[in-house]
Amino acid sequence: MEELIRFGEKFFDELEIAVYRSRNVSVNIELNEISMASVRSGAVTIIRGIKDKRLGLAIIDSDEPARIKEAIEQAAKMAKLNSPDEKWVSLPEPGKYREAPKPNYELKETPPDRLVEMIVHGIKLAREKDPNAIVAGGEGGVTWEERQIINSHGIDVEQEGGAAYIFFELVGRKEGVVTPGIFDFEARRDLNLDVDGVVERAVRKVGWAYNVKASKNEEVPIILGPWAIAGLFSYALFPAFSGERLVKETTPLADKVGEQIASEVLTLYDDPFHELAIEPVIADGEGVPTRKNVLIEKGTFRGFVWDNYWARIYGTESTGNGKRDLRSGGINIGFHTMAIENGKKSFEDMISEIDRGYFVDGFQGAHSSNPDNGNFAVTANPAYLIEDGEVVGSSVFLIAGNVYELLKQASEVSKEQIVMPFMTTMITPFIRFENVKIAGK
Amino acid sequence: MEELIRFGEKFFDELEIAVYRSRNVSVNIELNEISMASVRSGAVTIIRGIKDKRLGLAIIDSDEPARIKEAIEQAAKMAKLNSPDEKWVSLPEPGKYREAPKPNYELKETPPDRLVEMIVHGIKLAREKDPNAIVAGGEGGVTWEERQIINSHGIDVEQEGGAAYIFFELVGRKEGVVTPGIFDFEARRDLNLDVDGVVERAVRKVGWAYNVKASKNEEVPIILGPWAIAGLFSYALFPAFSGERLVKETTPLADKVGEQIASEVLTLYDDPFHELAIEPVIADGEGVPTRKNVLIEKGTFRGFVWDNYWARIYGTESTGNGKRDLRSGGINIGFHTMAIENGKKSFEDMISEIDRGYFVDGFQGAHSSNPDNGNFAVTANPAYLIEDGEVVGSSVFLIAGNVYELLKQASEVSKEQIVMPFMTTMITPFIRFENVKIAGK
Numbered sequence: 001m002e003e004l005i006r007f008g009e010k011f012f013d014e015l016e017i018a019v020y021r022s023r024n025v026s027v028n029i030e031l032n033e034i035s036m037a038s039v040r041s042g043a044v045t046i047i048r049g050i051k052d053k054r055l056g057l058a059i060i061d062s063d064e065p066a067r068i069k070e071a072i073e074q075a076a077k078m079a080k081l082n083s084p085d086e087k088w089v090s091l092p093e094p095g096k097y098r099e100a101p102k103p104n105y106e107l108k109e110t111p112p113d114r115l116v117e118m119i120v121h122g123i124k125l126a127r128e129k130d131p132n133a134i135v136a137g138g139e140g141g142v143t144w145e146e147r148q149i150i151n152s153h154g155i156d157v158e159q160e161g162g163a164a165y166i167f168f169e170l171v172g173r174k175e176g177v178v179t180p181g182i183f184d185f186e187a188r189r190d191l192n193l194d195v196d197g198v199v200e201r202a203v204r205k206v207g208w209a210y211n212v213k214a215s216k217n218e219e220v221p222i223i224l225g226p227w228a229i230a231g232l233f234s235y236a237l238f239p240a241f242s243g244e245r246l247v248k249e250t251t252p253l254a255d256k257v258g259e260q261i262a263s264e265v266l267t268l269y270d271d272p273f274h275e276l277a278i279e280p281v282i283a284d285g286e287g288v289p290t291r292k293n294v295l296i297e298k299g300t301f302r303g304f305v306w307d308n309y310w311a312r313i314y315g316t317e318s319t320g321n322g323k324r325d326l327r328s329g330g331i332n333i334g335f336h337t338m339a340i341e342n343g344k345k346s347f348e349d350m351i352s353e354i355d356r357g358y359f360v361d362g363f364q365g366a367h368s369s370n371p372d373n374g375n376f377a378v379t380a381n382p383a384y385l386i387e388d389g390e391v392v393g394s395s396v397f398l399i400a401g402n403v404y405e406l407l408k409q410a411s412e413v414s415k416e417q418i419v420m421p422f423m424t425t426m427i428t429p430f431i432r433f434e435n436v437k438i439a440g441k
Numbered sequence: 442m443e444e445l446i447r448f449g450e451k452f453f454d455e456l457e458i459a460v461y462r463s464r465n466v467s468v469n470i471e472l473n474e475i476s477m478a479s480v481r482s483g484a485v486t487i488i489r490g491i492k493d494k495r496l497g498l499a500i501i502d503s504d505e506p507a508r509i510k511e512a513i514e515q516a517a518k519m520a521k522l523n524s525p526d527e528k529w530v531s532l533p534e535p536g537k538y539r540e541a542p543k544p545n546y547e548l549k550e551t552p553p554d555r556l557v558e559m560i561v562h563g564i565k566l567a568r569e570k571d572p573n574a575i576v577a578g579g580e581g582g583v584t585w586e587e588r589q590i591i592n593s594h595g596i597d598v599e600q601e602g603g604a605a606y607i608f609f610e611l612v613g614r615k616e617g618v619v620t621p622g623i624f625d626f627e628a629r630r631d632l633n634l635d636v637d638g639v640v641e642r643a644v645r646k647v648g649w650a651y652n653v654k655a656s657k658n659e660e661v662p663i664i665l666g667p668w669a670i671a672g673l674f675s676y677a678l679f680p681a682f683s684g685e686r687l688v689k690e691t692t693p694l695a696d697k698v699g700e701q702i703a704s705e706v707l708t709l710y711d712d713p714f715h716e717l718a719i720e721p722v723i724a725d726g727e728g729v730p731t732r733k734n735v736l737i738e739k740g741t742f743r744g745f746v747w748d749n750y751w752a753r754i755y756g757t758e759s760t761g762n763g764k765r766d767l768r769s770g771g772i773n774i775g776f777h778t779m780a781i782e783n784g785k786k787s788f789e790d791m792i793s794e795i796d797r798g799y800f801v802d803g804f805q806g807a808h809s810s811n812p813d814n815g816n817f818a819v820t821a822n823p824a825y826l827i828e829d830g831e832v833v834g835s836s837v838f839l840i841a842g843n844v845y846e847l848l849k850q851a852s853e854v855s856k857e858q859i860v861m862p863f864m865t866t867m868i869t870p871f872i873r874f875e876n877v878k879i880a881g882k
Binding site: 035036037058062071078 | 769
């Protein structure tokens, strides 16, 4: 790799080579059956080179040196044809990395059989526990990634590791009622997935969903679950923490550092070294050391996150939030593991304290939220009606609001913390919000 | 491969091995610059085996015999764990193929440079022709695929070929007006892409879009362009031609064979051997010969299309419409090249004959159409107002309707036929529809 950097310096003022090798095993479920087992592996190399502030970017599906040389030449031709980016400062300089947690090498060569066994057990268990339920869908998977990032300023960092995940989607049919698809999931850095727990949680929610309750316009406390929180926050809130948006003046948080933007019960930070994190990366996509970046501390907004490009333009330093997009090759500001600190009360106790309110498991339509101002309009589904401290049935309703108003309505976080491996990876408790206006559907 | 089938027969009553090797070169545009050049290549093998009516499906990212053997064993384990599919009849038997058009081997090894040159030229030309326009996005690409499908009943078919495509997205800014993203594109089986033509068409539409015209509720003739037609028909109409939907009773066409469902000006068929087709496959995803399947002949519905599985269940034969999903490995009923026959009048003449009406280039929201009944609600954007035979500006409006009512309103098809390589591959003229109710926005 070092030799390839030397080769590239013939064409560029500075350059970066990033190699990603991956292996993904997955097993899918469709209508109570295993529909597919797949093993996919490959390597991708991305060249980013700059000559006279002109950028060249090339991607190849290979990690062979001869092919990488061709890609370097390709990137060089591209750079010549592009106009200079006058804002360009430079690629990042080396930094000091934290010590990586030891990877679990069992995940490097897990055969699909291990997942098949778990899934067959899960399907059987779900149907035993609720003969009216079908396992409509689901997936188990094991991912393994080896990445190396090297640049002409001396960055040279590599890391490997893996994770396993599982999710089930159940649909119940009883006495003319067909429930919506009800999900539960788990993700962790070893193969000890708690399939029984995932199935039991899903079956319990299906049981609730057989009692369909009409919703109405009202103002009630709601508890949001991890899937709902990750969905809403990924689209309505997290983009506002991006330094690029600060530069472009498209974040409502521009002059809010140090201000109370949320209830005191909320502390949010991005840190791939959280003990439950599934991807404990020591370096971001351009080789900058990752670190714990506190975004909200007891309700107070603490600051923005940066990749190298936008940090240099703004005159600050990268916070290690340059995420590589393996499709486009580029670096965007993103998050590794967004964690919301947990509290002391159990989810069960939180439910038992509500006289009338809802537990919302998932939101539909969160992707059309507006991160420029935090406005959102979503359908809560599946959602569960709580009366006198107990879940009494399922419902569907709308919430149209503003995420910053909602953040101030948070009153309690559960002691349970759940890893949400989809969309932005999140580790989050259940969160109670007061006086949320809902519209019956 | 033959030896691998013999190996698989130790585990299965019948099995199929499908190998896809591909190479994709693409060059992307972002804001007047080339943002990325990529060369991606790989192989995928899919095993489908049946034992006692139990299905096993495995996918690997490789075409090496040793890895294929592992995948066969994996599929066999899966089949054992699944329940029998009592509807299963058998994999397809060999058939007679048409003679494949000779592939263009230049597309097998096209370097990214060729595309880079075209794109640099296209960006330059667009900016010369309209200094107020930016090339917001775009892509040029060359795809090459080699596929082999072999099964234990004697099917053994292979084919190779490639295609090239290009699209540009322009945005114009003038006197406070920012146009929507305006697209034009081309796709063909060689590298002779008419970049100048693509740019000229896009620039012309940008020119129209600088004059923003309010829309109102009215009933007018509209001309739909290829992108709008492909979007709407892919979601609202084409699924209704699927034999699976006939079996499941989710098509409104169930008892309509031989009936007039559209205006006489419309003839629609699926045939990968159309002279403009970009993927002239002789066999479908499970090795069944492709053929020309007429769906609508001068307005009369001619029948459904089938893959092997649903055809056997219904007691008919596959029409060669089993499409392989390379992600899930499965076969679904789909289309190769949907062609609408052209007419004699030029697009220009069609515009010149409209006193008041619209030319609709694209629809937003077509994906939420309901193929069970053909209902749709879409936003026409970009759309262009025609007055006294001339385009006088751009507009945005809503159409909520039913695709079968719309089909009867068709009154003319242009002589130009355009290849639409996105969504379902379509070859379509511009189509005029009478008395379309639109809602101003």
